[in-house]
Every structure is written in structure tokens, then in C-alpha cells.
Amino acid sequence: MKDTLTDLRNRFLHFFYVHFYKRIFFCFDPENVHAACSRFGMLLGTNKLTRRISSFLFNYSNPALEQKIHGILFKNPIGLSAGFDKDGYLTKILPSVGFGFEEIGSITAEPCSGNPGIRMWRHPEKKSIRVYIGLKSEGAKKVAQRLQKTAFQFPIGISIAKTNSPKTCETKAGIADYAETFKSFLKIGDYFTINISCPNAFGGEPFTDPKKLESLLTELDKIPTQKPILLKLPPDLSEKQIDEILAVTKRHRVHGFVASNLTKQHSHGKGGMSGKFLEKKANALIAMLYKKTQGEMLIIGSGGVFSAEDAYEKIRLGASLLELITGMIYEGPQVISEINRGLVQLLKKDGYKNIGEAVGKN
Numbered sequence: 001m002k003d004t005l006t007d008l009r010n011r012f013l014h015f016f017y018v019h020f021y022k023r024i025f026f027c028f029d030p031e032n033v034h035a036a037c038s039r040f041g042m043l044l045g046t047n048k049l050t051r052r053i054s055s056f057l058f059n060y061s062n063p064a065l066e067q068k069i070h071g072i073l074f075k076n077p078i079g080l081s082a083g084f085d086k087d088g089y090l091t092k093i094l095p096s097v098g099f100g101f102e103e104i105g106s107i108t109a110e111p112c113s114g115n116p117g118i119r120m121w122r123h124p125e126k127k128s129i130r131v132y133i134g135l136k137s138e139g140a141k142k143v144a145q146r147l148q149k150t151a152f153q154f155p156i157g158i159s160i161a162k163t164n165s166p167k168t169c170e171t172k173a174g175i176a177d178y179a180e181t182f183k184s185f186l187k188i189g190d191y192f193t194i195n196i197s198c199p200n201a202f203g204g205e206p207f208t209d210p211k212k213l214e215s216l217l218t219e220l221d222k223i224p225t226q227k228p229i230l231l232k233l234p235p236d237l238s239e240k241q242i243d244e245i246l247a248v249t250k251r252h253r254v255h256g257f258v259a260s261n262l263t264k265q266h267s268h269g270k271g272g273m274s275g276k277f278l279e280k281k282a283n284a285l286i287a288m289l290y291k292k293t294q295g296e297m298l299i300i301g302s303g304g305v306f307s308a309e310d311a312y313e314k315i316r317l318g319a320s321l322l323e324l325i326t327g328m329i330y331e332g333p334q335v336i337s338e339i340n341r342g343l344v345q346l347l348k349k350d351g352y353k354n355i356g357e358a359v360g361k362n
């Protein structure tokens with residue numbers, strides 16, 4: 001009975017979002033809509049009553065979705081991907097929207113307004129967003145100061161990138177930039193993601209080069225922390241390049257990967273593409289990483305998760321957790337509950353009692 005009501009609720013919200021809100025949102029600049037939605041989310045998060053109402057509208061829980069990974073309890077596997085809540089203003093409302101965790105950031109050491117001009121475009125025919133924001137961040141110090149006393153209601157990942165500036169192009173300066181942010185967040189959040197794959201920043205993606213990555217990870221190894229450390233990879237590397245990166249990570253304190261960031265391989269203009277346009281590439285990378293690491297590293301799958309079936313495919317390819325942004329923009333915030341509820345049904349159908357049993361079963 002409860003499940004049928006949740007299904008009805010989700011269908012109603014989906015209809016309302018797709019036929020009403022989305023039509024209005026899609027008339028305006030995506031970055032302005034994002035900013036307005038974030039302000040609204042922040043407001044909802046400040047008050048107990050509005051958090052409760054949001055929970056009533058969006059939440060879904062089931063023990064089959066719970067996992068303890070590296071000692072961190074994830075109540076469900078669906079997280080908000082880095083880039084939506086860059087400065088960590090939505091941590092209070094997102095658990096009520098049904099997310100199992102979120103990745104704040106990417107945060108950079110220095111404040112940065114990102115690239116100039118229009119920098120976000122929708123591609124509805126591809127169910128994708130093209131992004132050329134270029135690591136907009138309030139800067140590590142300001143974000144850390146604001147978040148240091150927050151009691152988070154779900155696991156928080158801190159995504160760290162190199163400040164988008166000519167000053168950090170030189171390898172030593174770039175490494176120092178990553179290290180500064182890393183140190184600022186030692187007491188905040190549950191895991192780190194080192195983003196070496198922003199497609200839109202000054203100087204490209206230098207730390208996908210094995211020698212530079214070696215230097216970066218050597219420096220980060222010196223900073224004491226018990227938290228798991230993940231690397232966020234681009235989807236556009238060759239198998240040989242992935243092999244080289246894996247060889248480096250084996251020598252360092254790396255516990256897993258986020259696969260993947262936006263793809264640069266497209267003909268639509270500047271920026272990286274997300275969503276369905278990215279999905280196949282992200283899935284191929286997840287499968288490759290899982291196979292090459294024999295399931296021993298944590299994989300967070302990201303790219304084109306719009307439904308429970310999409311999420312389940314990534315899980316069966318080797319992802320233990322998933323992150324999304326674009327699916328929520330195209331389908332509405334109830335999509336988190338839809339995915340989680342659908343996952344429980346898919347697990348049951350295949351005879352699994354818990355999501356962890358399905359990881360890598362493809």
C-alpha cells in the first residue's frame with residue numbers, strides 16, 4: 001500500500017515537473033535557472049517544517065539500498081554530482097529530496113568566477129547539458145569556514161580542483177593549489193574526490209599525465225587523513241592512458257574513481273557534454289575500471305543516469321554508488337525517489353537482498 005502511494009506521488013510530481021516547471025525553466029538561461037533553484041533549495045533547507053514537507057514529497061528509503069563503504073553509511077546509492085552545489089549551500093535540503101549523499105564542489109583554493117560569458121547550454125535532443133563554467137568557486141577558505149560547524153545529515157564528498165587561472169598552470173603551483181584545498185577540508189566531509197578532469201579550465205587537464213599525477217599524489221600522500229580519496233576521471237582517455245593512471249594510483253593513497261566527468265568529444269561548440277550524450281562512454285569507463293581493478297576499488301558512476309534501469313546498468317558494470325545532475329534537470333527532483341524505488345524492484349527481480357550484491361555482476 002505504502003509503495004503504491006509512493007508510486008502515485010512520484011507519477012504526479014513527474015507529470016507536474018515535465019508539463020509545467022520544465023517548460024517554464026527551459027525558457028530561461030540554464031545558469032540563471034540553476035541559481036534560482038539553488039536559492040529556493042537553500043531557503044527550504046533552513047527550516048524544519050519545509051524540510052519535513054520536502055521529505056514527504058520526495059523521500060524514499062529501503063534497507064536494500066543501504067551500504068557501508070569505507071566505514072561510511074550510504075542510505076541509498078544516489079548522490080548529487082559535483083557541479084550543482086559548488087559552494088555547499090544545499091547540504092541541509094538534499095537529504096530531504098532523497099539523495100543518499102552529495103559531492104560539494106569542485107572547490108578551488110582561490111576564489112574564481114569561472115569563464116566569462118554564457119557557459120551553459122541545453123541540448124534536449126541529446127538529453128544533455130553542455131557546460132563551460134570553468135570551476136566557479138568561492139574559494140576553499142570561505143567554503144570551509146562556512147561549513148566547518150555544519151552537522152551533515154548524509155555523507156559529503158569534497159571535490160577538489162585546481163584554480164582556473166594561468167597562475168596554477170605550472171605543475172608545482174598546481175599541486176600546491178590542490179594541496180591547500182585538501183588541507184582546508186581535513187575536518188569537513190567524509191571523502192575527497194580529486195578532480196583531474198575539468199574540461200573547461202586554464203591549461204587543460206595536466207594531471208591526467210602519469211608523471212604529473214605521480215607528483216600530485218605524492219604530495220597529497222604527505223597530508224594525514226583517514227578519509228577515502230577518489231580520482232575523477234575524464235571519459236575521453238584511451239585504454240593505454242587509463243592503464244598508466246591505474247599504475248600510478250596503485251602506488252598512492254587512492255581508494256577509487258568517479259567515472260566520469262563531462263566529455264569533450266563532440267561537435268556542439270565549447271564545453272563538455274553531460275547526460276545521455278555521455279552515458280555510453282561513462283559506462284565503458286566504469287566497466288574497464290572494474291575489470292582492471294578486479295572490483296577492489298570503489299567506483300562512483302556518473303553520466304546519464306535518468307532512471308532505475310540506467311542506475312542498475314552502472315551498478316552491474318561495477319559502480320557501488322551513482323551521481324547525477326542532468327537526469328534531475330530533465331526529469332525533475334522526484335527522479336531520485338523513482339530511481340531508488342525502481343532499484344529495489346530490480347534487485348528483488350534478480351534475487352539480490354542488497355545493492356552491494358549486484359555490483360559488477362554484468
Ligand SMILES: Cc1cc2nc3c(=O)[nH]c(=O)nc-3n(C[C@H](O)[C@H](O)[C@H](O)COP(=O)(O)O)c2cc1C
Nearest residue numbers: 081082083105106261274275302303304324325326
Ligand atoms: C552544470 C554542471 C557543472 C559541473 N561542474 C562540475 C565540477 O565543478 N566538478 C566536477 O567534477 N564535475 C562537474 N560536472 C560534471 C558532473 O559532476 C557529472 O560528472 C556529469 O555532469 C555527468 O553526470 P550527469 O550526466 O548526471 O549530469 C558538472 C556538470 C554540470 C552539468
